[in-house]
Amino acid sequence: MEDYFVQLKHITKTFPGIVANDDVSIDIKKGEIYALLGENGAGKSTLMSILFGLYEPDGGQIFIKGKEVSITSPLKANKLNIGMVHQHFKLVSDQTIAENIILGAEPMKKKWGFIKSIDIDRANKEVAELSKRYNLEVNPTDIIKDIPVSTRQRVEILKMLYRNAELLIFDEPTAVLAPQEINSLLEIIKSLRDNGKTIILITHKLDEIKQVADRCAILCKGKLIDILDVKKASTQQMANLMVGREIELEEVREEVKKGKVVLEVENLSYKDKDKVSKISDVSFKIYEGEVLSIAGVSGNGQVEIADAICNMIRATSGTIKLNGKSIDHMNIRERAEAGIAYIPEDRQNVGLILDFPLYENLILKEYFREPYCSKHGILNFNEFKKQSNELIENFDIRSGKGCETTVRSMSGGNQQKAIVAREIALNSSLIIFVQPTRGLDVGAIDNIHNKINELRKQGKAILLISLELDEIMALSDTILVLYSGKVQTIEDAKNLSKNQVGEYMMGVHNNA
Amino acid sequence: MLKKMNIFQRIFYAFCGEGKARKLRTSIFCILASMVFGGIILLLLGKNPIVAYKSLLQGAGILPKIKYPGRKNQLTDILNLLDYTTPMVFASLAVAVALKCGLFNICVSGTMIFTGILATTLVGYSNLDPFVARILVVIIGIVGGGLLGALIGWLKYRFNMNEVIVSIMLNYIINYIASFVINSRYADPISRESVEIGQNARLTLMNFEAMGLKMNISLLFPFAILVVFLIDFLMKRTKLGFELKSVGTSPLASKYAGMNVKRTMILSMVISGALAGLAGVAYYLGTYGSIQPRVLPALGFDAIAVALLGFITPIGCFFASILVMIFQCGTSYLSSRLGVLREIASLITSILLLFSACAVYFNQKADSYHNKFLMEDKSDE
Ligand SMILES: Nc1ncnc2c1ncn2[C@@H]1O[C@H](COP(=O)(O)OP(=O)(O)OP(=O)(O)O)[C@@H](O)[C@H]1O
Ligand SMILES: [Mg+2]
Numbered sequence: 001m002e003d004y005f006v007q008l009k010h011i012t013k014t015f016p017g018i019v020a021n022d023d024v025s026i027d028i029k030k031g032e033i034y035a036l037l038g039e040n041g042a043g044k045s046t047l048m049s050i051l052f053g054l055y056e057p058d059g060g061q062i063f064i065k066g067k068e069v070s071i072t073s074p075l076k077a078n079k080l081n082i083g084m085v086h087q088h089f090k091l092v093s094d095q096t097i098a099e100n101i102i103l104g105a106e107p108m109k110k111k112w113g114f115i116k117s118i119d120i121d122r123a124n125k126e127v128a129e130l131s132k133r134y135n136l137e138v139n140p141t142d143i144i145k146d147i148p149v150s151t152r153q154r155v156e157i158l159k160m161l162y163r164n165a166e167l168l169i170f171d172e173p174t175a176v177l178a179p180q181e182i183n184s185l186l187e188i189i190k191s192l193r194d195n196g197k198t199i200i201l202i203t204h205k206l207d208e209i210k211q212v213a214d215r216c217a218i219l220c221k222g223k224l225i226d227i228l229d230v231k232k233a234s235t236q237q238m239a240n241l242m243v244g245r246e247i248e249l250e251e252v253r254e255e256v257k258k259g260k261v262v263l264e265v266e267n268l269s270y271k272d273k274d275k276v277s278k279i280s281d282v283s284f285k286i287y288e289g290e291v292l293s294i295a296g297v298s299g300n301g302q303v304e305i306a307d308a309i310c311n312m313i314r315a316t317s318g319t320i321k322l323n324g325k326s327i328d329h330m331n332i333r334e335r336a337e338a339g340i341a342y343i344p345e346d347r348q349n350v351g352l353i354l355d356f357p358l359y360e361n362l363i364l365k366e367y368f369r370e371p372y373c374s375k376h377g378i379l380n381f382n383e384f385k386k387q388s389n390e391l392i393e394n395f396d397i398r399s400g401k402g403c404e405t406t407v408r409s410m411s412g413g414n415q416q417k418a419i420v421a422r423e424i425a426l427n428s429s430l431i432i433f434v435q436p437t438r439g440l441d442v443g444a445i446d447n448i449h450n451k452i453n454e455l456r457k458q459g460k461a462i463l464l465i466s467l468e469l470d471e472i473m474a475l476s477d478t479i480l481v482l483y484s485g486k487v488q489t490i491e492d493a494k495n496l497s498k499n500q501v502g503e504y505m506m507g508v509h510n511n512a
Numbered sequence: 513m514l515k516k517m518n519i520f521q522r523i524f525y526a527f528c529g530e531g532k533a534r535k536l537r538t539s540i541f542c543i544l545a546s547m548v549f550g551g552i553i554l555l556l557l558g559k560n561p562i563v564a565y566k567s568l569l570q571g572a573g574i575l576p577k578i579k580y581p582g583r584k585n586q587l588t589d590i591l592n593l594l595d596y597t598t599p600m601v602f603a604s605l606a607v608a609v610a611l612k613c614g615l616f617n618i619c620v621s622g623t624m625i626f627t628g629i630l631a632t633t634l635v636g637y638s639n640l641d642p643f644v645a646r647i648l649v650v651i652i653g654i655v656g657g658g659l660l661g662a663l664i665g666w667l668k669y670r671f672n673m674n675e676v677i678v679s680i681m682l683n684y685i686i687n688y689i690a691s692f693v694i695n696s697r698y699a700d701p702i703s704r705e706s707v708e709i710g711q712n713a714r715l716t717l718m719n720f721e722a723m724g725l726k727m728n729i730s731l732l733f734p735f736a737i738l739v740v741f742l743i744d745f746l747m748k749r750t751k752l753g754f755e756l757k758s759v760g761t762s763p764l765a766s767k768y769a770g771m772n773v774k775r776t777m778i779l780s781m782v783i784s785g786a787l788a789g790l791a792g793v794a795y796y797l798g799t800y801g802s803i804q805p806r807v808l809p810a811l812g813f814d815a816i817a818v819a820l821l822g823f824i825t826p827i828g829c830f831f832a833s834i835l836v837m838i839f840q841c842g843t844s845y846l847s848s849r850l851g852v853l854r855e856i857a858s859l860i861t862s863i864l865l866l867f868s869a870c871a872v873y874f875n876q877k878a879d880s881y882h883n884k885f886l887m888e889d890k891s892d893e
Contacts, residue, residue, distance in 0.1 A: 312767070312768060331770075332767065332768070332770045333770030333771075333772075336770050337770075342768075344768060349762070349764050349765065350764050350765055350768045351765065351768065352765060353758055353761050353762045353765045353766075354762070355761050355762075356757075356758070356761065360754070364765075364769045365769055365770065367751065367754060367769075368751055373751050377750050377751040377752060378750055378751075379749055379751060379754060381749075
């Protein structure tokens with residue numbers, strides 16, 4: 001009898017129209033890193049939410065250290081030493097790191113012997129000790145909103161550790177991180193294991209699994225397909241099992257002749273509310289049939305460039321021309337109509353209206369024009385649904401109730417697919433992709449990469465902003481590297497190696 | 513699972529738990545619960561709640577009374593009820609439209625006084641042809657209210673002022689200006705209210721004689737029904753309605769989709785204001801006929817809870833308005849029959865509104881039962 005921390009037995013969970021988990025049984029040993037792999041919508045997040053007490057299963061049992069338990073709420077999960085880092089962090093942005101960590105488990109002291117109050121000094125000290133013990137550097141008194149994403153993630157991890165979690169669940173922790181940060185997170189995860197913690201890791205990146213995981217369970221459409229010993233399996237094998245077909249991890253690119261200039265950005269600058277310069281003096285051109293990528297460490301102004309082109313933010317100075325005409329005076333809708341499609345970075349708050357059904361979200365950029373809307377302003381939902389069903393088919397968007405599904409209940413990856421589908425369908429001359437494959441499974445990534453190549457062949461101009469260097473290297477004709485809002489280099493992709501791009505990203509050279 | 517719950521939890525779950533027509537069931541639960549509470553109070557006062565509720569319904573014209581004074585019968589009572597309901601329908605719609613767009617319009621009361629005093633002074637004392645006068649009054653209601661809504665929306669747009677604070681302040685400003693106008697020029701020396709308006713401008717036909725009866729017929733009620741359907745259509749089927757809901761749900765995503773967020777907000781305040789303005793003329797130039805100075809109509813605030821009771825949908829607002837007005841109209845009869853204070857009916861109404869404001873909480877509570885009992889059941893197996 002092995003020493004299991006968690007045993008999930010025959011877990012079944014259905015949502016209206018879909019079986020999210022279908023008789024799934026997994027056993028997780030104490031002190032191992034257990035990876036969950038599966039396509040978008042395979043039911044990974046659902047399974048973990050059940051273990052964390054967010055959903056109740058329709059059937060099945062959960063054993064913790066051999067004892068059957070019922071986990072009815074996250075509070076109960078905490079008591080059973082289970083912690084979870086959600087893909088979308090749950091932190092109070094106006095409070096300090098220490099305050100966030102102790103929230104709900106505050107150390108108390110008595111003032112003048114009787115008035116109870118929170119012992120913030122002790123909290124700060126405890127958090128500092130904890131962060132030292134696990135090598136998770138944070139400054140307990142920093143305010144959450146001032147710290148970068150990767151530090152916030154550390155705070156989430158510390159939050160679990162502070163509550164004495166022994167089983168740590170990570171739901172796609174690396175999707176929000178830049179490559180360097182990913183490596184350090186993986187190191188942290190490994191050292192947590194070496195400290196005796198048990199870890200469940202959900203990720204779509206096979207090399208990450210290869211790097212840290214001991215075993216890996218593969219889910220497909222709610223069912224458990226296989227459990228692999230990671231050391232003995234190849235990434236190709238994992239990918240094939242997961243998608244249920246052969247995946248080509250290598251992509252082929254054809255030569256495409258560049259056409260006319262589509263987008264011309266000149267001396268673009270942007271300062272934010274506090275007059276901090278976010279982009280300064282950026283100029284570039286994108287031609288028909290060209291993919292221009294902007295590489296850079298997260299937060300170096302890439303997203304601001306995309307936002308400024310679409311007018312989500314107003315550029316402080318500079319000019320932008322689309323197809324030879326200035327679009328500086330245009331508002332967001334006019335620019336979109338002039339031929340700009342935009343896949344934004346924040347899919348949940350910007351790209352989608354989560355509480356609206358899928359069919360309304362898929363027509364969000366076109367609802368005001370025929371055939372979706374008559375001249376008198378009356379909407380025709382049949383047309384909405386017709387077009388939506390086509391997109392759902394073409395882009396393999398999976399959900400419980402087809403186009404009627406509320407987007408909030410869809411899996412993260414399928415939400416992303418919905419945005420990509422909508423924007424590509426606009427048939428614009430310029431398409432801006434910001435992190436288009438974030439949170440997608442290998443099959444879906446492959447799909448989107450093929451779409452990008454196809455669009456390039458059709459003569460579209462494509463601006464790709466990504467934190468994934470591999471993605472940039474695989475898809476681009478031209479690479480622009482940005483460092484603290486300034487162009488480091490613009491170069492034909494053939495002349496740059498991955499290492500060189502990495503060096504430019506750190507601001508080591510400057511070619512511009 | 514149901515076996516584990518006690519009887520109260522079981523009933524509660526049947527009304528507020530997951531399943532079909534949940535909103536409707538929850539509303540019915542709120543209504544019944546408030547009646548149970550009211551019943552307990554009545555019992556404490558030594559009155560029979562069944563008789564009390566029956567006389568409430570009789571007073572509102574839903575059930576026949578034992579005897580009627582001359583030239584009155586159940587029909588006249590029902591017509592009265594509809595007359596009282598009309599302003600509430602408009603007022604709750606006003607709240608609902610703004611809420612759908614994520615705005616909180618608590619200036620309904622102020623807007624009512626505003627259009628009330630405008631229409632009273634401009635048309636109420638004129639001797640225009642009745643047809644022209646009434647059309648004018650309605651137009652003043654719509655335009656006056658719309659302009660006031662536009663002002664609130666514009667202040668929010670231009671100076672980023674919070675619409676709630678602007679609304680509260682406008683309530684005061686309008687209220688005092690209106691009292692000033694009434695007291696200095698139009699006050700009736702006996703009632704201390706504004707002089708009653710002429711019948712030619714009145715939106716309710718008072719003491720209309722037909723079939724041997726004297727009835728008060730609200731001319732605006734059919735229009736109110738029409739407006740309910742119009743607003744329903746606007747919200748569900750039109751581009752503007754789509755934009756309103758979208759801005760109300762996620763301003764950021766709406767901006768990204770190319771909608772003019774600020775313009776949409778102003779528009780929703782204009783529509784909301786126009787509806788509140790209609791409520792004003794229906795109230796002051798229909799049901800009543802004069803304006804009491806220095807009193808904000810409570811109806812404008814009750815409308816907030818009525819809109820919530822109606823789950824912020826136009827059709828829901830309509831039925832919630834009728835329900836609340838049944839309570840208010842039945843009060844006199846109830847108090848005269850049972851010898852209880854009039855306030856008891858207002859008390860029950862208030863409890864109802866309090867419950868309806870908790871509807872979402874009830875649903876969550878039911879869900880938590882669902883979790884708790886279902887899970888315990890499992891672990892026993
Ligand atoms: N609250 C919910 N209501 C209805 N359906 C849901 C709900 N949550 C999840 N689903 C459905 O269950 C299925 C599994 O979703 P889940 O989020 O577990 O997928 P996932 O494996 O985490 O996918 P991804 O990699 O895209 O995050 C999806 O089809 C989703 O639409
Ligand atoms: Mg997920």
